[in-house]
Amino acid sequence: MTSEQASGATESAGREAIGAVDVTDGFVPVPIRTVTRETVDAVSLTLDLASVAEGFDYRAGQFITVSVPIGAQWYRRCYSMSSAPSVDKGLRITVKRSIGGPVSNWINDNARAGDVLNVRAPEGRFVLDPLSDAPLVALAGGSGITPILSLIRTALHTTDRRLKLLYANRDRDSIIFRDELDDLAELFGDRLEVGHHLDVDSGLLTRDQIVSVLDGCAGADFYICGPRKFMDVAEEAVIDADPRSVHLERFETAEIPPPEEVSSVATPTTEEVTIRLGRQKVTVAYRRGSTLLQTARSAGLRAPSSCETGSCGTCMARLRIGSARMVNNDVLDDDEVAEGWVLTCQSLPTSPTVHVSYE
Numbered sequence: 001m002t003s004e005q006a007s008g009a010t011e012s013a014g015r016e017a018i019g020a021v022d023v024t025d026g027f028v029p030v031p032i033r034t035v036t037r038e039t040v041d042a043v044s045l046t047l048d049l050a051s052v053a054e055g056f057d058y059r060a061g062q063f064i065t066v067s068v069p070i071g072a073q074w075y076r077r078c079y080s081m082s083s084a085p086s087v088d089k090g091l092r093i094t095v096k097r098s099i100g101g102p103v104s105n106w107i108n109d110n111a112r113a114g115d116v117l118n119v120r121a122p123e124g125r126f127v128l129d130p131l132s133d134a135p136l137v138a139l140a141g142g143s144g145i146t147p148i149l150s151l152i153r154t155a156l157h158t159t160d161r162r163l164k165l166l167y168a169n170r171d172r173d174s175i176i177f178r179d180e181l182d183d184l185a186e187l188f189g190d191r192l193e194v195g196h197h198l199d200v201d202s203g204l205l206t207r208d209q210i211v212s213v214l215d216g217c218a219g220a221d222f223y224i225c226g227p228r229k230f231m232d233v234a235e236e237a238v239i240d241a242d243p244r245s246v247h248l249e250r251f252e253t254a255e256i257p258p259p260e261e262v263s264s265v266a267t268p269t270t271e272e273v274t275i276r277l278g279r280q281k282v283t284v285a286y287r288r289g290s291t292l293l294q295t296a297r298s299a300g301l302r303a304p305s306s307c308e309t310g311s312c313g314t315c316m317a318r319l320r321i322g323s324a325r326m327v328n329n330d331v332l333d334d335d336e337v338a339e340g341w342v343l344t345c346q347s348l349p350t351s352p353t354v355h356v357s358y359e
Contacts, residue, residue: 030049031115032117046090060154066103079095096176139223144249148167210234227251290348304358319354322351324350
């Protein structure tokens with residue numbers, strides 16, 4: 001995962017930000033062991049966890065949250081591990097430069113071996129099902145290969161599962177982990193099939209092209225990660241493949257509808273929201289168009305959050321009274337939703353009053 005959004009703040013700080021420490025919300029300073037340039041606009045950082053006492057064990061496909069000071073503002077972003085916990089000693093994240101993205105640009109331009117990065121313990125549900133021995137099919141677009149590589153390497157080294165990867169990029173030079181993927185395909189040629197799609201050769205990847213690649217993949221576990229347009233096309237195509245399960249990890253924030261589109265004559269106007277977080281309980285007037293997470297923040301609560309795309313589950317809470325509509329949900333299953341669980345970063349109230357509890 002890489003949750004990188006444009007900000008109004010100017011990225012005016014560079015090396016002077018190195019060494020600043022964020023001690024809030026569970027962040028700890030971790031040294032950078034190595035910095036590896038993957039492509040012209042993507043870099044991998046291997047973190048040295050020897051100084052971290054506990055809490056940084058992770059599962060393939062998970063992410064960490066990074067806190068970086070740029071100018072007078074701290075920024076938090078989520079980055080998936082590209083390392084495999086069963087194979088690698090260190091924890092590696094891979095960050096692709098994003099237009100207007102303060103943190104991704106700062107990391108690509110300034111991170112050096114020996115520097116300290118403020119990170120929070122791994123999270124995320126984009127992980128392997130330990131009870132499944134079904135074939136694994138992965139669809140990745142651009143930097144979406146990051147958690148996919150972690151999943152693939154883990155499955156290859158710890159299971160006997162067969163795997164197929166379709167990886168879409170702009171051109172050959174933009175393929176992250178190109179050599180590493182070639183090596184894996186050669187080493188595990190009897191179990192791993194890697195296919196590349198390059199936009200310069202074939203145009204943007206289409207639903208029909210994906211469907212043709214997925215022929216014979218019925219009953220597989222599918223993992224899809226990449227930018228929004230790629231995800232929409234891939235998810236639609238996978239439905240026809242008769243999957244055993246589908247796991248999604250989005251790298252772009254879902255768009256919350258403007259206030260005028262939130263309400264309708266069939267939806268009561270929300271008047272107030274009550275939020276419980278630990279020992280704190282507040283009731284505030286609802287501001288039309290705000291998510292439950294935004295409402296919690298405006299009430300002065302430090303509600304848990306991370307990706308803010310509806311993909312990680314960090315912000316999940318339980319509706320005790322009232323109802324809400326989730327704009328995007330890549331985490332909660334039907335049973336959890338039926339029990340009242342919501343992703344507050346994606347939830348818009350749909351009843352006159354709403355009571356939500358972070359548990």
